[in-house]
Amino acid sequence: MKTKVIGASKVFLCNENFDILENGAIAFNEKILEAGDFQTLASKYQNATFYEQRVLLPSFINPHIHFEFSNNTTAFIYGGFDKWLTSIMQNRDTILQDNTQAIKEAIKEQLESGVGSVGAISSYGDDMIELAKSPLKVLFFNEIIGSNPSAVDFLYSNFLERLEASKKLATKKFIPSIALHSPYSVHYILAKKVIELAKRENLKTSVHFLESHQEREWLEKSSGWFKSFYEQTLKLKDAKSLYTIQDFLALFEGMDTLFVHCLFANKEELQSICKSGSVISCPRSNRLLNNKIFNLDSIPSEKISIATDGKSSNNNLNFLDELRYTLFAYNTKDPLELSKTLLLSSTNFAAKALKLNNGILQKNKDADFTLFEIPNITASSQEALQFILHAKKKEKIFINGEEF
Amino acid sequence: MKTKVIGASKVFLCNENFDILENGAIAFNEKILEAGDFQTLASKYQNATFYEQRVLLPSFINPHIHFEFSNNTTAFIYGGFDKWLTSIMQNRDTILQDNTQAIKEAIKEQLESGVGSVGAISSYGDDMIELAKSPLKVLFFNEIIGSNPSAVDFLYSNFLERLEASKKLATKKFIPSIALHSPYSVHYILAKKVIELAKRENLKTSVHFLESHQEREWLEKSSGWFKSFYEQTLKLKDAKSLYTIQDFLALFEGMDTLFVHCLFANKEELQSICKSGSVISCPRSNRLLNNKIFNLDSIPSEKISIATDGKSSNNNLNFLDELRYTLFAYNTKDPLELSKTLLLSSTNFAAKALKLNNGILQKNKDADFTLFEIPNITASSQEALQFILHAKKKEKIFINGEEF
Numbered sequence: 001m002k003t004k005v006i007g008a009s010k011v012f013l014c015n016e017n018f019d020i021l022e023n024g025a026i027a028f029n030e031k032i033l034e035a036g037d038f039q040t041l042a043s044k045y046q047n048a049t050f051y052e053q054r055v056l057l058p059s060f061i062n063p064h065i066h067f068e069f070s071n072n073t074t075a076f077i078y079g080g081f082d083k084w085l086t087s088i089m090q091n092r093d094t095i096l097q098d099n100t101q102a103i104k105e106a107i108k109e110q111l112e113s114g115v116g117s118v119g120a121i122s123s124y125g126d127d128m129i130e131l132a133k134s135p136l137k138v139l140f141f142n143e144i145i146g147s148n149p150s151a152v153d154f155l156y157s158n159f160l161e162r163l164e165a166s167k168k169l170a171t172k173k174f175i176p177s178i179a180l181h182s183p184y185s186v187h188y189i190l191a192k193k194v195i196e197l198a199k200r201e202n203l204k205t206s207v208h209f210l211e212s213h214q215e216r217e218w219l220e221k222s223s224g225w226f227k228s229f230y231e232q233t234l235k236l237k238d239a240k241s242l243y244t245i246q247d248f249l250a251l252f253e254g255m256d257t258l259f260v261h262c263l264f265a266n267k268e269e270l271q272s273i274c275k276s277g278s279v280i281s282c283p284r285s286n287r288l289l290n291n292k293i294f295n296l297d298s299i300p301s302e303k304i305s306i307a308t309d310g311k312s313s314n315n316n317l318n319f320l321d322e323l324r325y326t327l328f329a330y331n332t333k334d335p336l337e338l339s340k341t342l343l344l345s346s347t348n349f350a351a352k353a354l355k356l357n358n359g360i361l362q363k364n365k366d367a368d369f370t371l372f373e374i375p376n377i378t379a380s381s382q383e384a385l386q387f388i389l390h391a392k393k394k395e396k397i398f399i400n401g402e403e404f
Numbered sequence: 405m406k407t408k409v410i411g412a413s414k415v416f417l418c419n420e421n422f423d424i425l426e427n428g429a430i431a432f433n434e435k436i437l438e439a440g441d442f443q444t445l446a447s448k449y450q451n452a453t454f455y456e457q458r459v460l461l462p463s464f465i466n467p468h469i470h471f472e473f474s475n476n477t478t479a480f481i482y483g484g485f486d487k488w489l490t491s492i493m494q495n496r497d498t499i500l501q502d503n504t505q506a507i508k509e510a511i512k513e514q515l516e517s518g519v520g521s522v523g524a525i526s527s528y529g530d531d532m533i534e535l536a537k538s539p540l541k542v543l544f545f546n547e548i549i550g551s552n553p554s555a556v557d558f559l560y561s562n563f564l565e566r567l568e569a570s571k572k573l574a575t576k577k578f579i580p581s582i583a584l585h586s587p588y589s590v591h592y593i594l595a596k597k598v599i600e601l602a603k604r605e606n607l608k609t610s611v612h613f614l615e616s617h618q619e620r621e622w623l624e625k626s627s628g629w630f631k632s633f634y635e636q637t638l639k640l641k642d643a644k645s646l647y648t649i650q651d652f653l654a655l656f657e658g659m660d661t662l663f664v665h666c667l668f669a670n671k672e673e674l675q676s677i678c679k680s681g682s683v684i685s686c687p688r689s690n691r692l693l694n695n696k697i698f699n700l701d702s703i704p705s706e707k708i709s710i711a712t713d714g715k716s717s718n719n720n721l722n723f724l725d726e727l728r729y730t731l732f733a734y735n736t737k738d739p740l741e742l743s744k745t746l747l748l749s750s751t752n753f754a755a756k757a758l759k760l761n762n763g764i765l766q767k768n769k770d771a772d773f774t775l776f777e778i779p780n781i782t783a784s785s786q787e788a789l790q791f792i793l794h795a796k797k798k799e800k801i802f803i804n805g806e807e808f
């Protein structure tokens with residue numbers, strides 16, 4: 001691939017100091033060769049173009065999306081996890097029907113909002129083909145779910161089929177991975193099997209964890225709303241939680257698992273997660289389903305990534321919107337410092353959590369970056385904040401050095 | 405004007421119970437004649453049209469906007485009122501230059517986001533002509549500002565000139581009114597004069613009040629950041645606050661004044677305001693300038709309206725965006741109940757605060773209403789919430805029965 005140079009008024013390197021190059025640039029082919037001053041790089045390499053009143057930064061990583069639910073607008077009930085899950089059980093089938101077009105639009109929405117990499121939670125495999133042929137860099141999390149012991153064998157073989165199908169599509173941009181649905185919904189026989197498999201084959205793992213207070217009550221006491229959910233909806237009598245919280249966490253010891261939500265995890269549990277794993281927070285989804293957002297001060301920022309979740313629990317999948325709403329949701333934090341942290345969470349920190357070779361404009365990293373027009377950005381000394389406030393859609397996006 | 409009937413899948417009356425008519429309609433000319441079932445009204449009147457998967461509701465009232473600052477994107481500093489006001493003093497002139505086109509776009513943004521009535525704070529009169537000829541229903545608040553005693557006469561006569569000019573443009577849709585900038589910036593000689601004038605001529609009044617902790621410290625102790633602002637920026641030596649908080653509030657006793665922001669007002673002060681006045685809250689502006697949002701539980705909901713403020717302290721003036729960000733900013737409140745309250749604050753409650761004859765779909769009210777497409781709204785039992793989540797731009801807007 002021919003080397004190119006792209007420059008912009010402001011280049012957000014997304015290194016840990018959040019350094020910004022004024023009139024900066026990167027030289028790149030599939031990888032980034034160099035980041036630096038535009039004039040210097042333009043003299044050194046061919047094919048240099050500069051963009052005024054633009055911000056150049058690493059493409060975002062949206063590490064938790066359910067693409068298969070992209071048909072949804074109004075079918076699910078918000079305001080309580082119990083009501084939401086009940087509405088999911090009732091209306092899921094309608095929403096999942098004919099979802100290919102909606103999945104395509106959701107992929108486009110990722111690219112338009114500057115997302116280059118995603119963590120896609122695939123419950124049924126409906127999104128596999130579209131994601132594999134999309135420009136996105138995809139961690140494709142084949143999901144296992146099921147708590148009924150009599151269905152364990154069937155569910156595992158169905159899971160294996162999907163995993164095998166995804167392996168056949170594997171490329172450097174499409175990475176087969178494993179999601180366990182949650183501690184309240186995956187039988188321990190299944191959990192143990194897939195975790196062993198993940199360890200053996202070195203596959204990335206993701207799990208919904210302590211999203212609701214109802215889940216916490218169930219795991220701690222086998223009581224509360226999940227008791228009736230098990231008995232009435234899943235028709236399982238005398239159901240009890242299959243794990244304590246500690247037992248469940250112990251399954252993931254030493255693994256770099258992505259723990260999604262963690263709204264009701266306590267300090268010790270979060271510390272345990274952060275030893276080798278990390279947390280993914282979905283602010284809009286959490287607000288709509290549980291009237292709560294993750295305490296950003298409870299763990300180091302480097303351990304937190306931001307995601308949109310699926311349209312099953314969000315009004316759209318626009319990553320820029322997610323960042324903007326997050327800025328206003330955490331409304332007591334200094335807006336400039338929060339903006340820098342959110343941009344790092346969406347690039348550098350997420351890349352580390354997902355073990356992707358991107359998220360920072362630095363030599364030898366994948367050339368995954370995005371260009372946005374931000375009118376009058378040169379007039380600002382609060383670039384990260386003004387970027388989040390004003391970024392509308394990508395002007396250019398490159399993944400592995402290729403423009404899409 | 406010929407009577408028409410417009411019907412929609414869901415009609416939000418915006419009465420205090422937040423009643424919703426399924427397949428409802430209104431019959432109207434300049435005024436609303438009747439709200440009810442579409443079929444019934446269609447049989448009774450001519451010219452009936454029904455819109456599927458649409459929501460019909462009163463047009464929004466955006467009671468506090470500085471249209472004159474519509475040129476701004478990145479010129480001002482956020483994260484602290486002190487830093488922001490310093491940047492306003494430094495960069496104001498640039499932003500105010502050639503602002504006519506930006507004012508026109510801001511007016512369009514109001515209509516597109518379903519706003520039919522505004523409270524426009526006019527510091528210089530730059531927005532007077534454009535607002536007077538716009539479709540909007542306008543409370544045009546001519547603003548008085550100035551704390552230097554030697555400038556009082558000049559400032560008052562300049563204010564009177566603008567007020568007189570606005571009176572010449574007065575119509576039933578363009579209502580000359582008075583804004584006092586704030587207790588830290590208006591000399592008491594000016595304040596007393598304009599308040600007397602407002603009482604004598606029965607003009608509506610608006611005032612910024614306790615927006616920052618710096619303002620509170622200044623009013624209470626004549627110390628803190630405003631001390632240096634007075635001495636260094638305004639070149640006034642030995643400056644002291646011209647009011648105590650109580651003295652300032654006493655000026656407005658018995659008046660239906662709009663108190664804007666009130667972030668740092670205590671319970672007693674808020675109670676005093678609510679006796680005959682009301683509070684306007686600008687959530688995004690407050691978050692960006694003061695890292696704080698108004699406590700919605702501190703006064704009755706009926707006393708709170710929601711506004712965008714100007715582009716001097718917001719990323720846009722889209723009223724639907726303001727409602728959406730507010731929904732996510734108050735993230736511990738039940739989202740459906742909060743949505744109903746926010747919609748009432750933006751219609752019924754704001755109309756009462758501004759003494760406008762609209763904000764509710766009810767016989768004899770002005771026919772000020774808007775139609776929005778909300779895909780699959782008929783599938784939802786949480787209509788107010790889904791409306792806020794999914795409303796993008798108005799399909800139709802009527803003001804005094806005329807479509808714009």
